Amino acid sequence: xxxxxxxxxxxxxxxxxxxxxxxxxxxxxxxxxxxxxxxxxxxxxxxxxxxxxxxxxxxxxxxxxxxxxxxxxxxxxxxxxxxxxxxxxxxxxxxxxxxxxxxxxxxxxxxxxxxxxxxxxxxxxxxxxxxxxxxxxxxxxxxxxxxxxxxxxxxxxxxxxxxxxxxxxxxxxxxxxxxxxxxxxxxxxxxxxxxxxxxxxxxxxxxxxxxxxxxxxxxxxxxxxxxxxxxxxxxxxxxxxxxxxxxxxxxxxxxxxxxxxxxxxxxxxxxxxxxxxxxxxxxxxxxxxxxxxxxxxxxxxx
Amino acid sequence: xxxxxxxxxxxxxxxxxxxxxxxxxxxxxxxxxxxxxxxxxxxxxxxxxxxxxxxxxxxxxxxxxxxxxxxxxxxxxxxxxxxxxxxxxxxxxxxxxxxxxxxxxxxxxxxxxxxxxxxxxxxxxxxxxxxxxxxxxxxxxxxxxxxxxxxxxxxxx
Numbered sequence: 439x440x441x442x443x444x445x446x447x448x449x450x451x452x453x454x455x456x457x458x459x460x461x462x463x464x465x466x467x468x469x470x471x472x473x474x475x476x477x478x479x480x481x482x483x484x485x486x487x488x489x490x491x492x493x494x495x496x497x498x499x500x501x502x503x504x505x506x507x508x509x510x511x512x513x514x515x516x517x518x519x520x521x522x523x524x525x526x527x528x529x530x531x532x533x534x535x536x537x538x539x540x541x542x543x544x545x546x547x548x549x550x551x552x553x554x555x556x557x558x559x560x561x562x563x564x565x566x567x568x569x570x571x572x573x574x575x576x577x578x579x580x581x582x583x584x585x586x587x588x589x590x591x592x593x594x595x596x597x598x599x600x601x602x603x604x605x606x607x608x609x610x611x612x613x614x615x616x617x618x619x620x621x622x623x624x625x626x627x628x629x630x631x632x633x634x635x636x637x638x639x640x641x642x643x644x645x646x647x648x649x650x651x652x653x654x655x656x657x658x659x660x661x662x663x664x665x666x667x668x669x670x671x672x673x674x675x676x677x678x679x680x681x682x683x684x685x686x687x688x689x690x691x692x693x694x695x696x697x698x699x700x701x702x703x704x705x706x707x708x709x710x711x712x713x714x715x716x717x718x719x720x721x722x723x724x725x726x727x728x729x730x731x732x733x734x735x736x737x738x739x740x
Numbered sequence: 741x742x743x744x745x746x747x748x749x750x751x752x753x754x755x756x757x758x759x760x761x762x763x764x765x766x767x768x769x770x771x772x773x774x775x776x777x778x779x780x781x782x783x784x785x786x787x788x789x790x791x792x793x794x795x796x797x798x799x800x801x802x803x804x805x806x807x808x809x810x811x812x813x814x815x816x817x818x819x820x821x822x823x824x825x826x827x828x829x830x831x832x833x834x835x836x837x838x839x840x841x842x843x844x845x846x847x848x849x850x851x852x853x854x855x856x857x858x859x860x861x862x863x864x865x866x867x868x869x870x871x872x873x874x875x876x877x878x879x880x881x882x883x884x885x886x887x888x889x890x891x892x893x894x895x896x897x
Contacts, residue, residue, distance in 0.1 A: 470835060578747070579842070580841070582746070617744065618806055656841075657837050660841050661837050661839045663836075
């Protein structure tokens with residue numbers, strides 16, 4: 439059993455070893471497919487522990503995580519508690535940015551019954567569809583994902599036959615057959631935007647991976663489970679015209695004494711911005727994500 | 741399950757429509773099971789596989805297209821990235837670089853590209869990989885050509 443785990447840990451490296459090294463005879467029958475299967479099993483076990491999207495929790499649950507940790511982090515969480523009421527965790531499966539974005543966005547539309555936002559975003563979605571077609575993607579590869587997201591947008595508006603409750607929204611975002619499809623929709627939109635504006639994104643991508651723009655999209659945007667960076671966030675925010683606030687919780691501190699928590703607002707380049715929260719204030723993001731190195735969760739402002 | 745079926749059905753229709761476009765690939769769905777496919781691909785020209793026709797077996801998971809199809813060579817092939825005994829293929833898009841942007845048809849195209857451009861640094865067939873890594877291109881080509889003749893060409897020719 440232990441040898442199996444070792445194989446999974448080292449991924450591809452050991453898969454070539456299993457042929458090279460006749461000493462490990464039983465590995466000869468243990469191919470990449472078995473490794474993939476085992477990986478899926480591990481993911482399924484993980485899934486039982488943390489749902490794709492968790493329940494709302496108070497920020498004190500966040501503080502509890504760092505009880506014996508860095509005092510800077512605890513100080514920062516105190517600052518966060520002044521501004522934010524709650525946190526909603528997402529599973530750390532490499533899709534957490536897209537998943538947080540999905541839930542936060544749909545929940546916003548549901549709570550504000552923001553039909554205007556749906557009307558605003560639809561042309562942008564069609565633009566993304568055209569972009570993918572222009573880039574040579576076959577419709578059949580992405581259309582199911584687009585259709586499923588548009589369906590979710592319709593469902594969160596009340597008073598229709600298809601309307602769903604908030605409880606149902608949570609259930610759906612935990613249902614792989616819906617949740618992963620929406621994540622994949624965002625991955626397609628992000629990839630299309632990056633490639634359509636390749637010249638703009640190229641220097642950022644070179645800074646990250648030293649590959650071509652197309653290669654970056656193929657290997658780091660489109661595959662499920664690939665983590666998101668500022669390039670992904672910028673592209674998604676621009677493509678859909680949705681501002682996103684990211685609050686950074688890390689160990690950095692400033693010399694001036696008092697602890698402060700940094701945030702960065704990703705503001706789309708396009709002109710027509712959605713309304714912030716349920717008020718008429720524009721240009722303030724209604725999506726707020728908490729970033730801790732390697733992971734995104736959802737934050738709820740007070 | 742429903743989603744994967746619907747997607748595969750679309751691919752099936754696309755394959756029927758595009759038959760003429762890709763004469764090097766003949767992709768066929770099992771008559772009774774849409775999750776099982778086979779393909780005949782032509783060995784690319786100016787490679788030791790030229791003139792050969794190679795059979796691939798596809799097994800599509802229920803999570804498709806979120807998860808990749810399992811593909812292996814049924815025809816014996818001497819190639820650094822194909823397991824000599826099992827026909828298993830070492831190709832990133834069939835593993836961690838998979839995305840729903842790929843189709844069974846484009847996977848076939850990627851496999852043909854892999855036949856033309858072996859990657860000896862991640863070998864599944866070490867003998868083949870070592871020949872290329874040590875610079876013995878001629879040795880690799882003659883072995884690959886021999887197996888193409890033995891396994892991938894019709895006996896009549």
